[in-house]
Amino acid sequence: MHSYRTHTCGELRKSDVGATVKLSGWLHRRREHPNAIFIDLRDHYGVTQIVVYPNAPFFEDAKRASAESVLTVVGKLIARDEDQVNPELPTGEVELPADEFIIESAAQKLPLPVFGEPDYPEDVRLKHRYLDLRRESLHKNMVLRSQVISSIRQRMIGQGFTEYQTPILTASSPEGARDFLVPSRLHPGEFYALPQAPQQFKQLLMVSGFDRYFQIAPCFRDEDARADRSPGEFYQLDIEMSFVTQEDVFQAIEPVMRGVFEEFADWEGKGRTVPEEAFARIPYAEAMAKYGSDKPDLRNPIELKDVTEFFADDSKTGFGIFAKIIKGGGKVIAIPAPKATETQSRKFFDELDKWAKKEMQAPGLGYARLKAGEAGAVASQDPVLKNFEAGHLAAFLEATGLQDGDGVFFSAGKKGDAYKLAGAARLKVGEELDLVEKDIFRFCWIVDFPMYEYDEDNKKVDFSHNPFSMPQGGLEALEAAQAEGEDAILDLKAFQYDIVCNGIELSSGAIRNHRPDIMLKAFELAGYGPEVVEEEFGGMLNAFRYGAPPHGGIAPGVDRIVMLLADVENLRDVTLFPMNQQARDLMMGAPSPVEDKQLKELNIRMAPMAKS
Numbered sequence: 001m002h003s004y005r006t007h008t009c010g011e012l013r014k015s016d017v018g019a020t021v022k023l024s025g026w027l028h029r030r031r032e033h034p035n036a037i038f039i040d041l042r043d044h045y046g047v048t049q050i051v052v053y054p055n056a057p058f059f060e061d062a063k064r065a066s067a068e069s070v071l072t073v074v075g076k077l078i079a080r081d082e083d084q085v086n087p088e089l090p091t092g093e094v095e096l097p098a099d100e101f102i103i104e105s106a107a108q109k110l111p112l113p114v115f116g117e118p119d120y121p122e123d124v125r126l127k128h129r130y131l132d133l134r135r136e137s138l139h140k141n142m143v144l145r146s147q148v149i150s151s152i153r154q155r156m157i158g159q160g161f162t163e164y165q166t167p168i169l170t171a172s173s174p175e176g177a178r179d180f181l182v183p184s185r186l187h188p189g190e191f192y193a194l195p196q197a198p199q200q201f202k203q204l205l206m207v208s209g210f211d212r213y214f215q216i217a218p219c220f221r222d223e224d225a226r227a228d229r230s231p232g233e234f235y236q237l238d239i240e241m242s243f244v245t246q247e248d249v250f251q252a253i254e255p256v257m258r259g260v261f262e263e264f265a266d267w268e269g270k271g272r273t274v275p276e277e278a279f280a281r282i283p284y285a286e287a288m289a290k291y292g293s294d295k296p297d298l299r300n301p302i303e304l305k306d307v308t309e310f311f312a313d314d315s316k317t318g319f320g321i322f323a324k325i326i327k328g329g330g331k332v333i334a335i336p337a338p339k340a341t342e343t344q345s346r347k348f349f350d351e352l353d354k355w356a357k358k359e360m361q362a363p364g365l366g367y368a369r370l371k372a373g374e375a376g377a378v379a380s381q382d383p384v385l386k387n388f389e390a391g392h393l394a395a396f397l398e399a400t401g402l403q404d405g406d407g408v409f410f411s412a413g414k415k416g417d418a419y420k421l422a423g424a425a426r427l428k429v430g431e432e433l434d435l436v437e438k439d440i441f442r443f444c445w446i447v448d449f450p451m452y453e454y455d456e457d458n459k460k461v462d463f464s465h466n467p468f469s470m471p472q473g474g475l476e477a478l479e480a481a482q483a484e485g486e487d488a489i490l491d492l493k494a495f496q497y498d499i500v501c502n503g504i505e506l507s508s509g510a511i512r513n514h515r516p517d518i519m520l521k522a523f524e525l526a527g528y529g530p531e532v533v534e535e536e537f538g539g540m541l542n543a544f545r546y547g548a549p550p551h552g553g554i555a556p557g558v559d560r561i562v563m564l565l566a567d568v569e570n571l572r573d574v575t576l577f578p579m580n581q582q583a584r585d586l587m588m589g590a591p592s593p594v595e596d597k598q599l600k601e602l603n604i605r606m607a608p609m610a611k612s
Contacts, residue, residue, distance in 0.1 A: 004072055010046020014093045021050055024072045027065055029115045037062050041071060049095040058101040068107040068114055070134055076099035098408055111351040118502040127586040129577055141574050144267060145562045152237055157257045161212040166193060166201035178222035188603035194220035200540050202240040202513055206551040207543045213240045230571050231583035240553035246511050248494050249552050250445060254279055261441050264565045272439045286448050292423020294446050297503030299437035300430035306424050310396045318387025325412045333422040334400055337429050340407030341369040350569050353558060362421045366410035370402055379403050443501050451492040461489055462526050469494035469510035471522060478521045489525055502563060507556025518545050545592045
């Protein structure tokens with residue numbers, strides 16, 4: 001017989017009754033009865049009930065054994081009495097009376113319980129992550145993560161992609177976030193950087209003649225934590241393809257995303273679905289106008305309406321506040337609240353206004369409740385719409401589709417601010433009115449991103465996102481826009497796209513600018529001379545001068561995919577050993593000071609800490 005087990009704790013069934021078995025695992029729970037001790041023995045695979053009777057020589061050992069001690073038990077499997085069957089457990093029809101009982105490793109008093117999974121402070125959970133990971137829900141999440149990655153890998157190979165590994169020690173690159181720097185012992189005063197992403201390497205692979213690359217790639221960025229972003233490191237499905245258009249990328253990646261989500265939609269019996277239709281393609285401008293966000297949650301049916309024109313003339317509205325904002329170049333955006341007047345009290349509307357002021361730091365949300373009067377005409381007694389001329393109000397209602405019993409909120413201000421608040425309010429109203437579809441994954445592609453934006457701080461045109469995207473129209477479009485002026489430059493679009501699921505951005509991608517002449521012109525329009533491009537990106541630019549294929553790619557975040565499938569709100573719950581919000585590993589004690597000897601080997605002298 002094996003030293004520790006003949007079966008796992010999740011394996012035994014009624015068909016095994018009568019067999020002599022050996023199990024090893026952790027003492028998950030103990031229940032003491034007058035005639036026996038019942039122990040739930042747990043391992044990675046499941047739980048089996050152990051029975052220890054008072055006449056057993058190890059009865060006192062079983063009685064004293066602490067929770068999470070590691071045990072080995074030998075016995076002959078029996079069937080439970082019918083009234084004792086546990087239908088919640090796969091092993092619930094059997095139990096193992098102990099003939100041998102060995103404590104392999106006694107556990108001290110636990111800093112946090114494993115059984116029952118009560119909520120515990122984050123610092124305790126992260127410091128003792130090895131215990132936290134024994135909890136059933138977290139343990140299952142990590143298995144799910146492994147299964148999702150395996151599924152992704154197989155689907156990518158099935159789509160004709162080949163997996164390659166790119167360097168971890170590389171050169172520092174201005175890619176948006178701060179680099180993690182690694183000092184070089186062999187080259188004093190010089191540093192490697194951990195890659196923020198394999199972006200340049202995967203493009204160079206295309207230049208090297210490889211065609212369809214992918215990698216489950218670790219990425220390192222020295223940035224602050226968020227619920228959907230781990231501090232320090234994360235993983236992405238990194239993808240690049242040669243000789244492709246934007247549509248080719250969509251056709252290759254959409255089946256992978258759809259397939260993974262379909263495969264795990266019913267994980268843990270959640271009963272979720274993925275609609276059969278192709279992922280929606282939504283231009284960036286349309287997404288901002290309809291949803292106030294380039295990460296729209298399409299489960300929410302509410303669409304925003306630009307109603308600026310209806311408030312421009314206060315002689316028709318009797319509402320001068322919005323007219324003044326409009327004269328200053330602002331916008332008024334309506335957020336419909338279907339049937340809210342009919343189903344909600346005034347408190348609902350006032351609470352949304354308070355939410356906008358407190359959570360969004362906004363001046364507030366105007367609102368109006370709509371109700372049909374005796375003559376059948378729909379009107380409102382709330383200030384925003386109360387004094388509208390009858391014909392003007394009728395035109396407003398027709399344009400917005402608002403009806404008797406509906407409510408409507410208003411976000412007013414500078415265009416960006418108005419849409420930001422309106423987009424957040426759309427989500428809030430949808431949740432409060434229970435309008436958001438449940439148990440479904442709705443995907444979309446956001447396309448036609450602007451190539452440039454106006455930088456208010458520096459009063460200049462700059463890249464809006466990825467400076468290495470191919471501009472739509474190529475060199476001719478850049479030259480024509482340059483000749484026409486700033487407004488034409490700001491109208492330029494890029495072959496750039498995002499994939500979004502349920503309001504979560506899974507990835508950004510682009511068709512790359514593979515031509516040095518177009519790249520230099522694109523940077524010129526943003527005010528960067530050729531010397532800047534040569535200095536910062538000379539390696540990749542020179543490679544392009546030796547024949548670069550048209551290529552493009554994308555890099556969906558693995559952590560975010562698993563977070564959606566596991567139905568959790570924090571990446572910590574799908575990451576094995578995460579850092580805390582201050583980017584500290586409480587379990588391993590990192591970051592930490594190092595010995596002077598190590599610093600001398602690296603030719604590093606610690607400078608006095610800067611005053612904050």
